[in-house]
Amino acid sequence: MTNKTVDFYSKAAKMHVATDCIVFGFNTGELKLLIFKRRVEPHSGDWSLIGSFVQVDEDVDNAARRVLKEITGLDNVFFEQSKTYGKADRDEGSRCISVAQFALIRIEEYDKKLTEKHGAYWYRIQDLPKLVLDHDQMVIDALEILRQRAKHQPIGFELLPEKFTIPQLQSLYEAIYQRSLDPGNFRKKVLSFKVLIKLDEKDRSSSKRGAHYYTFDHENYKKLLRSGYNFEVI
Amino acid sequence: MTNKTVDFYSKAAKMHVATDCIVFGFNTGELKLLIFKRRVEPHSGDWSLIGSFVQVDEDVDNAARRVLKEITGLDNVFFEQSKTYGKADRDEGSRCISVAQFALIRIEEYDKKLTEKHGAYWYRIQDLPKLVLDHDQMVIDALEILRQRAKHQPIGFELLPEKFTIPQLQSLYEAIYQRSLDPGNFRKKVLSFKVLIKLDEKDRSSSKRGAHYYTFDHENYKKLLRSGYNFEVI
DNA sequence: AATAATAAAAGTATTTTTTACCATTATTGT
């Protein structure tokens, strides 16, 4: 490295970089968020999103991956950058910017033991407690992004089990958008995308007749995405 | 601050934080990007987006505001966070993450002298040169976000002069989406939003008859936004 | 002064999509 290059960097300030995860889950017809009670200073005892400082040789998204693995035990969690929070005074402790990520997990797949060990709990989004720092805002922003994404991409599937029924999928969308949808029209729309594979098996837990299970056709989804298909669910 | 709190932060790595601006402009029916030729090491002589390190007591968005003012001379540039680039190896010089911002400016309003002084030039997006580091990817991502935003919010207006005609607005949308639109339908749609104020004055530069000038009705736009109105332009 | 040329602006008819609602079906517990 030239002296001039060294100069260029050394003049600039350094600061902490964190990543915080807004972890959504879905069961019993309700959208939930995974938050945890801090056990270390600062803000010990306060509710917080799960997060971590980014290490100097670590990609920001790998830091998020590490955090998610640590708390849920899951390897392939779906997550995506939400927004970066960069106010100079957002963290009183030390200058720290945070890259927020929103993550979707299958609530029945995560490692309960591990989650409890870390003091993490699922809360319905309607009755979240006050969170530390600007984490409340992070949740508000992530919810908006989730709604935006869910409208044009079938990411809702990330929140459901491998096998799911159309009424379950509908109930998820109803939870995300906080409104009821017509069952007939929802079915028609979602099947028109040709990304669901119907299984022979049925779920009889919520009706006499039973609803067919479906799985998501990842292959065809990718194909359609490439061809510029517009999945407008709602 | 408690010792424990100090401990919590001091263990964490610090790194540089930069902000880079993807500055879009529009004139003569074409979408343009403001880029500049670096005059300092590292990468001196290479083409780059405009950007800066974030100072330790500076909000990230204020850093962007500062950069934009410095280069264009403009105070109230519209900009919005695009995405944060956090790969550990994205900058060989020193660990540095960058918060990218996409900005829209009225190409006839900026300070030409100032821009030239900084070695910045407007390029049509179709014939951009290779940019430094991951700046190429930043442009690709920002374009996608611009398209996404322009679809649901009338931000296109940020790129046009205070007074503009409907055909001008159409030509902007055609440049953003790289496709032609039907004049009648476009007019019908855009007027249906009730956010344009028709002026008596006409622009006679492109037709015998002349096209009426309009201005954007910011007041009514805000009102409609609050009421959840969906501005789906395309 | 009449007219040709031009793009803006307004209008209309057709097609497609959305929405609201109703009918049928498979199943089970009584």
Added chain:
DNA sequence: ACAATAATGGTAAAAAATACTTTTATTATT
């Protein structure tokens, strides 16, 4: 056997998008 229930399939009306045509205001040209 039958009532109950939610899943599924279907249909008609309403709304929106699209393609296309006509009229209009203006200027340059004859």
